[in-house]
Amino acid sequence: MNDMSRLEKAVDTRQTKIAAKNVQVYYGDAHAIKDVSVEIEDNTVTAFIGPSGCGKSTFLRCLNRMNDTIDICRVEGDILLDGEDIYDKRVDPVQLRAKVGMVFQKPNPFPKSIYDNVAYGPRIHGLARNKAELDEIVENSLRRGAIWDEVKDRLDAPGTSLSGGQQQRLCIARAVATEPEVLLMDEPCSALDPIATAQVEELIDDLRKRYSVVIVTHSMQQAARVSQKTAFFHLGNLVEFGETGQIFTNPKDPRTESYITGRIG
Amino acid sequence: MPTYWLVLSLLVLAAVGYVLGRNRALQTAGGDTRALHSLPNYYGLNVALTSLVPALGVLIVWMLVQPVFVDSRVSTLIPDSAVPEDATLDLVMSDVRRVADGLDEAVEQGALTPSEARQLDAEATDIRARLGEVGVALGSDVRPEVLRAAQRYRQLTSVGKTAMSIVVAVLALGGLAWSYSQTHKDFRARNVVEKGVLALLVVAASLAILTTIGIVFSMFFETINFFGLHSWKDFFFGSTWAPNFRGDSELSILPLLWGTLYISFVALLVSVPIGLFAAIYLSEYANGATRSFAKPLLEILAGIPTIVYGLFALLTVGPMLADVFAKGGLLGVEWMTGATSVVTAGVVMGIMLIPFVSSLSDDIINAVPQSMRDGSLGLGATQSETVRQVVLPAALPGIVGAILLAASRAIGETMIVVMGAGAIAKFSLNPLESMTTITTRIVSQLTGDTDFASPETLVAFALGLTLFVLTLGLNVLALYIVRKYREQYE
Amino acid sequence: MTDISHQSAPQSRHAGSLLQKDSRTVRRNRAEARFKIYGIFAIAVGMLMLAVLVYNIVTRGVGAYSQTFITLDVELLESKLDKNGNRNLEEIKKVTTFGYAPLIKNAFEKKVEELGIKTPLKPKDQAAILSKSAEAQLRDFVIANPDKIGETIEFRFLANSRVDGYMKGRVTRESIANDKSISVEQLDLVDQLHKAGVLNKTFNIDFITGADASDQRPEAAGMGVSMIGSLFMMLVVLALALPIGVAASIYLEEFAPRNWLTDIIEVNISNLAAVPSIVFGILGLAVFINYMHLPMSAPLVGGLVLTLMTLPTIIISTRASLKSVPPSIRDAALGVGASKMQAVFHHVLPLAAPGILTGTIIGLAQALGETAPLLLIGMVGFIASNAPDSIASGLLSPNSAMPAQIYEWAKRADPAFYERAWGGIIILLVFLVTMNTVAVILRRRFERRW
Incomplete structure (x- = not known):
C-alpha cells in the first residue's frame, strides 16, 4: 500500500462526527487527560498515537463512556456526538454504545458460537425481526469483518477456537453487527502477528466507507498506513492534531518530532 | 501412669543427650567452634534425636499393637461354651477387660494387694461386690472363665508393659551411646540432623493419608461384618428401614437416601438462588464499601456452628411452620404433625449454605476476565444482559462445581438434620412430613447402648461408608470441574 | 425509530436523538433494575437471616443469665x-x-x-x-x-x-x-x-x-464443666494439630518432589477437608475407642478426633502463608550458604508465622463448635458434676463439651432447658467471636505486602 495514495483520499471535506471540548479525566486524584479538544470527522480514520500511558486509550474510552465502569474515574468537559452531549444526564450509555462500537486490544470473543458472537449485539438491540433477518445481519457483518469465507462452514464452532487474527476480525464483525456510526479500536493489532495485522488494517480502510473509525495505536507505521487524521498524545495532553501526512512529514511541535523520530516513547 | 513417666524420662534423656553431644563436639574441636563441621547445636540435636525418636516410635507402635496381641491370646482362653447364647466373644472380652481394669483399680486404691488380685477365686469371693466397693460397677456376676481370662489379661498386659519399658529404655540409651560415640568435630552433624528432620516432616505429611486409610478401613471391616450378618441386597435394594432388636430388622438405605437427598434439595433450593444472586450483586454491582461491609457479614453465617442452626431449626423454625401448617394452625390444614420436617431442616440448612455458595460463586465470577465484560458492554449491552448472557455462561462450569460442593456439604450435614428432620424413614413427597437421613441414623445407631455384634449397630458403618463414598465422589468431581475451569482462564 | 437522522449514516438503525430513550431501552433498563433488585434482595435475605438468628439467640438465651x-x-x-x-x-x-x-x-x-x-x-x-x-x-x-x-x-x-x-x-x-x-x-x-x-x-x-x-432441676444447670471439657479438647487439638500441620505443610510446600505420591497427598488433603464431620466421629469410635480402648467420653479422644478433623484446615492455611513468602527470601538465605532446612526454619517460617497462627485460630474455632463427632464418642449425656482436679483426669475422665452440652439440653423434655441451650449458645458464640476477632486483628496487624 502506498501512503501517498491514502493521503489523497482524505482531502474532501467531511462533517464533524464527534467533537470533544476541554475534556479532563481524573482517576481518583490523578489527572489522566488534561484539557483535550479534538474533532473527529465522519468517514475518516483518526489515529491516536503516543507513548504508553499517555492517555490515548483513556480518551478513547471516554468516547463511548466505557470509563463509567471504573468507579474512581471522573470525566469533565463536553463530548458531543452529532451535536448532542454524550455525558448529558438523559443519555443512556447503553444506547450510546450501540451507536459508538468498540473493538479491544485483546481479541475477546464470548464463549459462544461464532454465530452467537455476531448475533449478540443485534439480539440485545432488537435489530432483527426474525431468524432470516438475523442470519442476514450475521452474514453481512462477517463479510464486512472480512472473515465470512473462513468461517461460513462452521458458524456453530466456538469463537474461541479461531486463531488470534480471526478472533479479532470476528470481534470487529461483532462490533459492526450492531450498526454503529462510530467504531473505536483500542490497539486492535497489538496481539496479532504481521499477516493478521495486514488483514485487519485492510479491513479498517474498508470500514471507513461506512463509519467514522478511531484507532489507538502505538505503531506509528500503522497510523501512517491506515489513518487520514492523527492525534499525538503525550502525558495526558493532546500535543498535536492534524492530517496524518502533515504530522508525519512536518510536525509542528518538537515533542511530536521527537516521538516520530524515536527519541521519546 | 507409668507410660507418662516413661515418656518424661525419654525427654529428660534427650535433653541430657543434647548437652553431652554438644560438649563432646566442642571438646574434640578444642573449644574452637570454627573447627567443627557443623554448628555445635547440631551435635547436641543429633544425640537428642537419635535417642528420642526411635524409642518414641517404638513406644507408640507397641502401644497400638499390644492390645490386639493380648486380646487374641486371651480370647483363646474362653471356650465357646462360655459364650452365652445372646452374646458374642467380643462382649465377653469387654467383660474380661472391665474385670481386669477393676482389679487394677482395686490394687491401686489398696483394696486388694497385688498378690491377692492374682489369686482371687471366683467361687470363693464375690468379686462383683469387692469391685463395687472401689467404685467399679459390673453388670453381672463374674464367671470363673472370665476371671481366669482377666487374670491372664492382667498378666500379659503387665508383662507387655515391662517388656515395652525395657525395649524403649534400651533403644533410648543405645541411641544415646551410639550417637555420642559418633560425635567428633568432623562428623557431619547438620546433614544427619536435617535428614532426620526431613523424615519427621514426611511422617507428618503422610498422616493425612493415614487418616484416610483409617477412615476407609475402620468402616470397611465393620461393613464387611455387617454384610455377614445382614443381606446386602436388603441394604441396597430394600424399601424399609425398621431396626428392632428382635433380630428381624429391615435395614435398607434407600428411604434414608431419599430423605437425605430431599432435604439437601430443599437446602440447595434456598441457598443456590440467594447465594448466587448475592455473589452476582457483590461482584458486579456493589461498590467497594458495600462489598467490604456485606461480604464479612454474610460470612458470619458460615462461621456459626451447626449446633446453633440445629437449635434454630428445632426450637424456632419448626414450631413456626407447625403454627401455620399443623392441626389448629393458621391455615386450618393438617399437613404437619410435629415441628420436624424436610422443610424445617432444609430451609435452615439452606441458610447455612448461603455464604458457602456465595463466596465460592464470587471467586468463580471474579475469575471471568474483565475483557469479556468490556466486550459485551462495548456492544451496548446492559450490565444485567452482560451478566446473564456472557458472564454466567462463561462461569457455568465453575458454578456447577460450587453447587456440587454445597450438595456434598448438605448430604454430610449432621446436627441440623438430627435436630430438625425427624426420625421416621419413609418415601414421601410431602415436604412437611418428617423424614430421616443417613447421618441421623448413624448417630442414633451408634449412641447409647451399642453392641458391636448386632446388625443394627454395624449398619451405621455401612451407612458411614456409603456417605463417605458419596461425598468423596461429589468432592472429587467438583474440585476437578473447578480446577479445569480455572485453568481455562489462566 | 423512523425519523431519518440528518446525519449521513443511512445504514444506521440507531437514528434519533441520544437524549431520548427509545422504548426498547426503557424496557431493557427496567429489566436491568429488576435484576439489580434481585441481587439486593438476596443480600438482604442473607442479612435478615443473620439478624433473625442473632435476635433469636439473644432474646431467648439471655434469660439463662x-x-x-x-x-x-x-x-x-x-x-x-x-x-x-x-x-x-x-x-x-x-x-x-x-x-x-x-x-x-x-x-x-x-x-x-x-x-x-x-x-x-x-x-x-x-x-x-x-x-x-x-x-x-x-x-x-x-x-x-x-x-x-x-x-x-x-x-x-x-x-x-x-x-x-x-x-x-x-x-x-x-x-x-x-x-x-x-x-x-x-x-x-x-x-x-x-x-x-x-x-x-x-x-x-x-x-x-x-x-x-x-432432668428435674433445669434451674441449677450450668455450662462451666463442659467449658472445661472443651478447653481440654482444644489443648489436645492445639498440641497435636499445630506441630503436625506445620510440619506437613513445610514438607509439602518446601521439600516435596513433584511426583505421584505428593499429588496423592495433596488431593487427599483437599478432600479430607470436605469429609463430613460425622465420618471422623465414626473413625474415632472405631479406632480410638474400639481398637485402642481409650476411655469413652474422654476429652482426650474428643481432642484426637477434632485434631484429625482440623488438620486439613490448618495444613491448607499454613501452605497458603508459606506460599506467600516470596522466593527471593529463600534465595537470599541460600545465597549466603544456609542449607535449605535452615532457610526454611530461620527465614520462611518466622515470616509465615502470623498467617499460620491466624489459620490455626480459625481451625480451633471450627473445632470448638463441632458437635457431630462428639456424639459418637459419647461426649453427651454425661453429667460431670465436678471440675477435673488434674490435667490427667481432665484429659481422661468423662466430660462433655460446650456444643454437646447444648445438644443435650435441647433434647430434654422440659422447656426450661431450652433457655439454657440458647444461653449456652451465647457463651459458645462469645468464644468464637473472640477467636475470630483475634485472628482478624492478627492478620491486619502482621499482614505483609511483598
Whole structure:
C-alpha cells in the first residue's frame, strides 16, 4: 500500500462526527487527560498515537463512556456526538454504545458460537425481526469483518477456537453487527502477528466507507498506513492534531518530532 | 501412669543427650567452634534425636499393637461354651477387660494387694461386690472363665508393659551411646540432623493419608461384618428401614437416601438462588464499601456452628411452620404433625449454605476476565444482559462445581438434620412430613447402648461408608470441574 | 425509530436523538433494575437471616443469665442434724438431704407467717416452689461448716424452674392448667413473696461456672464443666494439630518432589477437608475407642478426633502463608550458604508465622463448635458434676463439651432447658467471636505486602 495514495483520499471535506471540548479525566486524584479538544470527522480514520500511558486509550474510552465502569474515574468537559452531549444526564450509555462500537486490544470473543458472537449485539438491540433477518445481519457483518469465507462452514464452532487474527476480525464483525456510526479500536493489532495485522488494517480502510473509525495505536507505521487524521498524545495532553501526512512529514511541535523520530516513547 | 513417666524420662534423656553431644563436639574441636563441621547445636540435636525418636516410635507402635496381641491370646482362653447364647466373644472380652481394669483399680486404691488380685477365686469371693466397693460397677456376676481370662489379661498386659519399658529404655540409651560415640568435630552433624528432620516432616505429611486409610478401613471391616450378618441386597435394594432388636430388622438405605437427598434439595433450593444472586450483586454491582461491609457479614453465617442452626431449626423454625401448617394452625390444614420436617431442616440448612455458595460463586465470577465484560458492554449491552448472557455462561462450569460442593456439604450435614428432620424413614413427597437421613441414623445407631455384634449397630458403618463414598465422589468431581475451569482462564 | 437522522449514516438503525430513550431501552433498563433488585434482595435475605438468628439467640438465651432466688432464714436445728451434739462429721454426713427438708419447710412457713401472707397451701406445698437442689445446698453448707449447727442462717435458694419461668414470663397461669408440678395458688404465693422482696430475679453466675444438673432441676444447670471439657479438647487439638500441620505443610510446600505420591497427598488433603464431620466421629469410635480402648467420653479422644478433623484446615492455611513468602527470601538465605532446612526454619517460617497462627485460630474455632463427632464418642449425656482436679483426669475422665452440652439440653423434655441451650449458645458464640476477632486483628496487624 502506498501512503501517498491514502493521503489523497482524505482531502474532501467531511462533517464533524464527534467533537470533544476541554475534556479532563481524573482517576481518583490523578489527572489522566488534561484539557483535550479534538474533532473527529465522519468517514475518516483518526489515529491516536503516543507513548504508553499517555492517555490515548483513556480518551478513547471516554468516547463511548466505557470509563463509567471504573468507579474512581471522573470525566469533565463536553463530548458531543452529532451535536448532542454524550455525558448529558438523559443519555443512556447503553444506547450510546450501540451507536459508538468498540473493538479491544485483546481479541475477546464470548464463549459462544461464532454465530452467537455476531448475533449478540443485534439480539440485545432488537435489530432483527426474525431468524432470516438475523442470519442476514450475521452474514453481512462477517463479510464486512472480512472473515465470512473462513468461517461460513462452521458458524456453530466456538469463537474461541479461531486463531488470534480471526478472533479479532470476528470481534470487529461483532462490533459492526450492531450498526454503529462510530467504531473505536483500542490497539486492535497489538496481539496479532504481521499477516493478521495486514488483514485487519485492510479491513479498517474498508470500514471507513461506512463509519467514522478511531484507532489507538502505538505503531506509528500503522497510523501512517491506515489513518487520514492523527492525534499525538503525550502525558495526558493532546500535543498535536492534524492530517496524518502533515504530522508525519512536518510536525509542528518538537515533542511530536521527537516521538516520530524515536527519541521519546 | 507409668507410660507418662516413661515418656518424661525419654525427654529428660534427650535433653541430657543434647548437652553431652554438644560438649563432646566442642571438646574434640578444642573449644574452637570454627573447627567443627557443623554448628555445635547440631551435635547436641543429633544425640537428642537419635535417642528420642526411635524409642518414641517404638513406644507408640507397641502401644497400638499390644492390645490386639493380648486380646487374641486371651480370647483363646474362653471356650465357646462360655459364650452365652445372646452374646458374642467380643462382649465377653469387654467383660474380661472391665474385670481386669477393676482389679487394677482395686490394687491401686489398696483394696486388694497385688498378690491377692492374682489369686482371687471366683467361687470363693464375690468379686462383683469387692469391685463395687472401689467404685467399679459390673453388670453381672463374674464367671470363673472370665476371671481366669482377666487374670491372664492382667498378666500379659503387665508383662507387655515391662517388656515395652525395657525395649524403649534400651533403644533410648543405645541411641544415646551410639550417637555420642559418633560425635567428633568432623562428623557431619547438620546433614544427619536435617535428614532426620526431613523424615519427621514426611511422617507428618503422610498422616493425612493415614487418616484416610483409617477412615476407609475402620468402616470397611465393620461393613464387611455387617454384610455377614445382614443381606446386602436388603441394604441396597430394600424399601424399609425398621431396626428392632428382635433380630428381624429391615435395614435398607434407600428411604434414608431419599430423605437425605430431599432435604439437601430443599437446602440447595434456598441457598443456590440467594447465594448466587448475592455473589452476582457483590461482584458486579456493589461498590467497594458495600462489598467490604456485606461480604464479612454474610460470612458470619458460615462461621456459626451447626449446633446453633440445629437449635434454630428445632426450637424456632419448626414450631413456626407447625403454627401455620399443623392441626389448629393458621391455615386450618393438617399437613404437619410435629415441628420436624424436610422443610424445617432444609430451609435452615439452606441458610447455612448461603455464604458457602456465595463466596465460592464470587471467586468463580471474579475469575471471568474483565475483557469479556468490556466486550459485551462495548456492544451496548446492559450490565444485567452482560451478566446473564456472557458472564454466567462463561462461569457455568465453575458454578456447577460450587453447587456440587454445597450438595456434598448438605448430604454430610449432621446436627441440623438430627435436630430438625425427624426420625421416621419413609418415601414421601410431602415436604412437611418428617423424614430421616443417613447421618441421623448413624448417630442414633451408634449412641447409647451399642453392641458391636448386632446388625443394627454395624449398619451405621455401612451407612458411614456409603456417605463417605458419596461425598468423596461429589468432592472429587467438583474440585476437578473447578480446577479445569480455572485453568481455562489462566 | 423512523425519523431519518440528518446525519449521513443511512445504514444506521440507531437514528434519533441520544437524549431520548427509545422504548426498547426503557424496557431493557427496567429489566436491568429488576435484576439489580434481585441481587439486593438476596443480600438482604442473607442479612435478615443473620439478624433473625442473632435476635433469636439473644432474646431467648439471655434469660439463662438471671435466675429467681428466694431468701430464707433457716434454723439449723441441732435436734435434726446432729442428735448427739458431738459435731462428728461422719455422723452429720449420715443425715441425707431428706432430713433437711423439714428445716426448709419450717423456714418457709415462718417466712410466710412473718410477712402476713395468706395462702391456702400446706407448708409442704409452699416449700415446693423451691428448687429440688435446696436441700443439697443446705447439706453441703452444714458439712462444710458443722460449727454453725444450732444457728439461724440466711440462705439464697434457687426457685424451681416453673417459678423461674413465671418470673420470666415463660410460664403463665393459663399454660399450667395441666401441669402437676405447680398450681395457681403457688403462683399467687410467688407474686406475694416477690412483692415482699423475698423472691427476686438476679444475675446467675452459676450458669457460667456450674455443672449440668439432672432432668428435674433445669434451674441449677450450668455450662462451666463442659467449658472445661472443651478447653481440654482444644489443648489436645492445639498440641497435636499445630506441630503436625506445620510440619506437613513445610514438607509439602518446601521439600516435596513433584511426583505421584505428593499429588496423592495433596488431593487427599483437599478432600479430607470436605469429609463430613460425622465420618471422623465414626473413625474415632472405631479406632480410638474400639481398637485402642481409650476411655469413652474422654476429652482426650474428643481432642484426637477434632485434631484429625482440623488438620486439613490448618495444613491448607499454613501452605497458603508459606506460599506467600516470596522466593527471593529463600534465595537470599541460600545465597549466603544456609542449607535449605535452615532457610526454611530461620527465614520462611518466622515470616509465615502470623498467617499460620491466624489459620490455626480459625481451625480451633471450627473445632470448638463441632458437635457431630462428639456424639459418637459419647461426649453427651454425661453429667460431670465436678471440675477435673488434674490435667490427667481432665484429659481422661468423662466430660462433655460446650456444643454437646447444648445438644443435650435441647433434647430434654422440659422447656426450661431450652433457655439454657440458647444461653449456652451465647457463651459458645462469645468464644468464637473472640477467636475470630483475634485472628482478624492478627492478620491486619502482621499482614505483609511483598
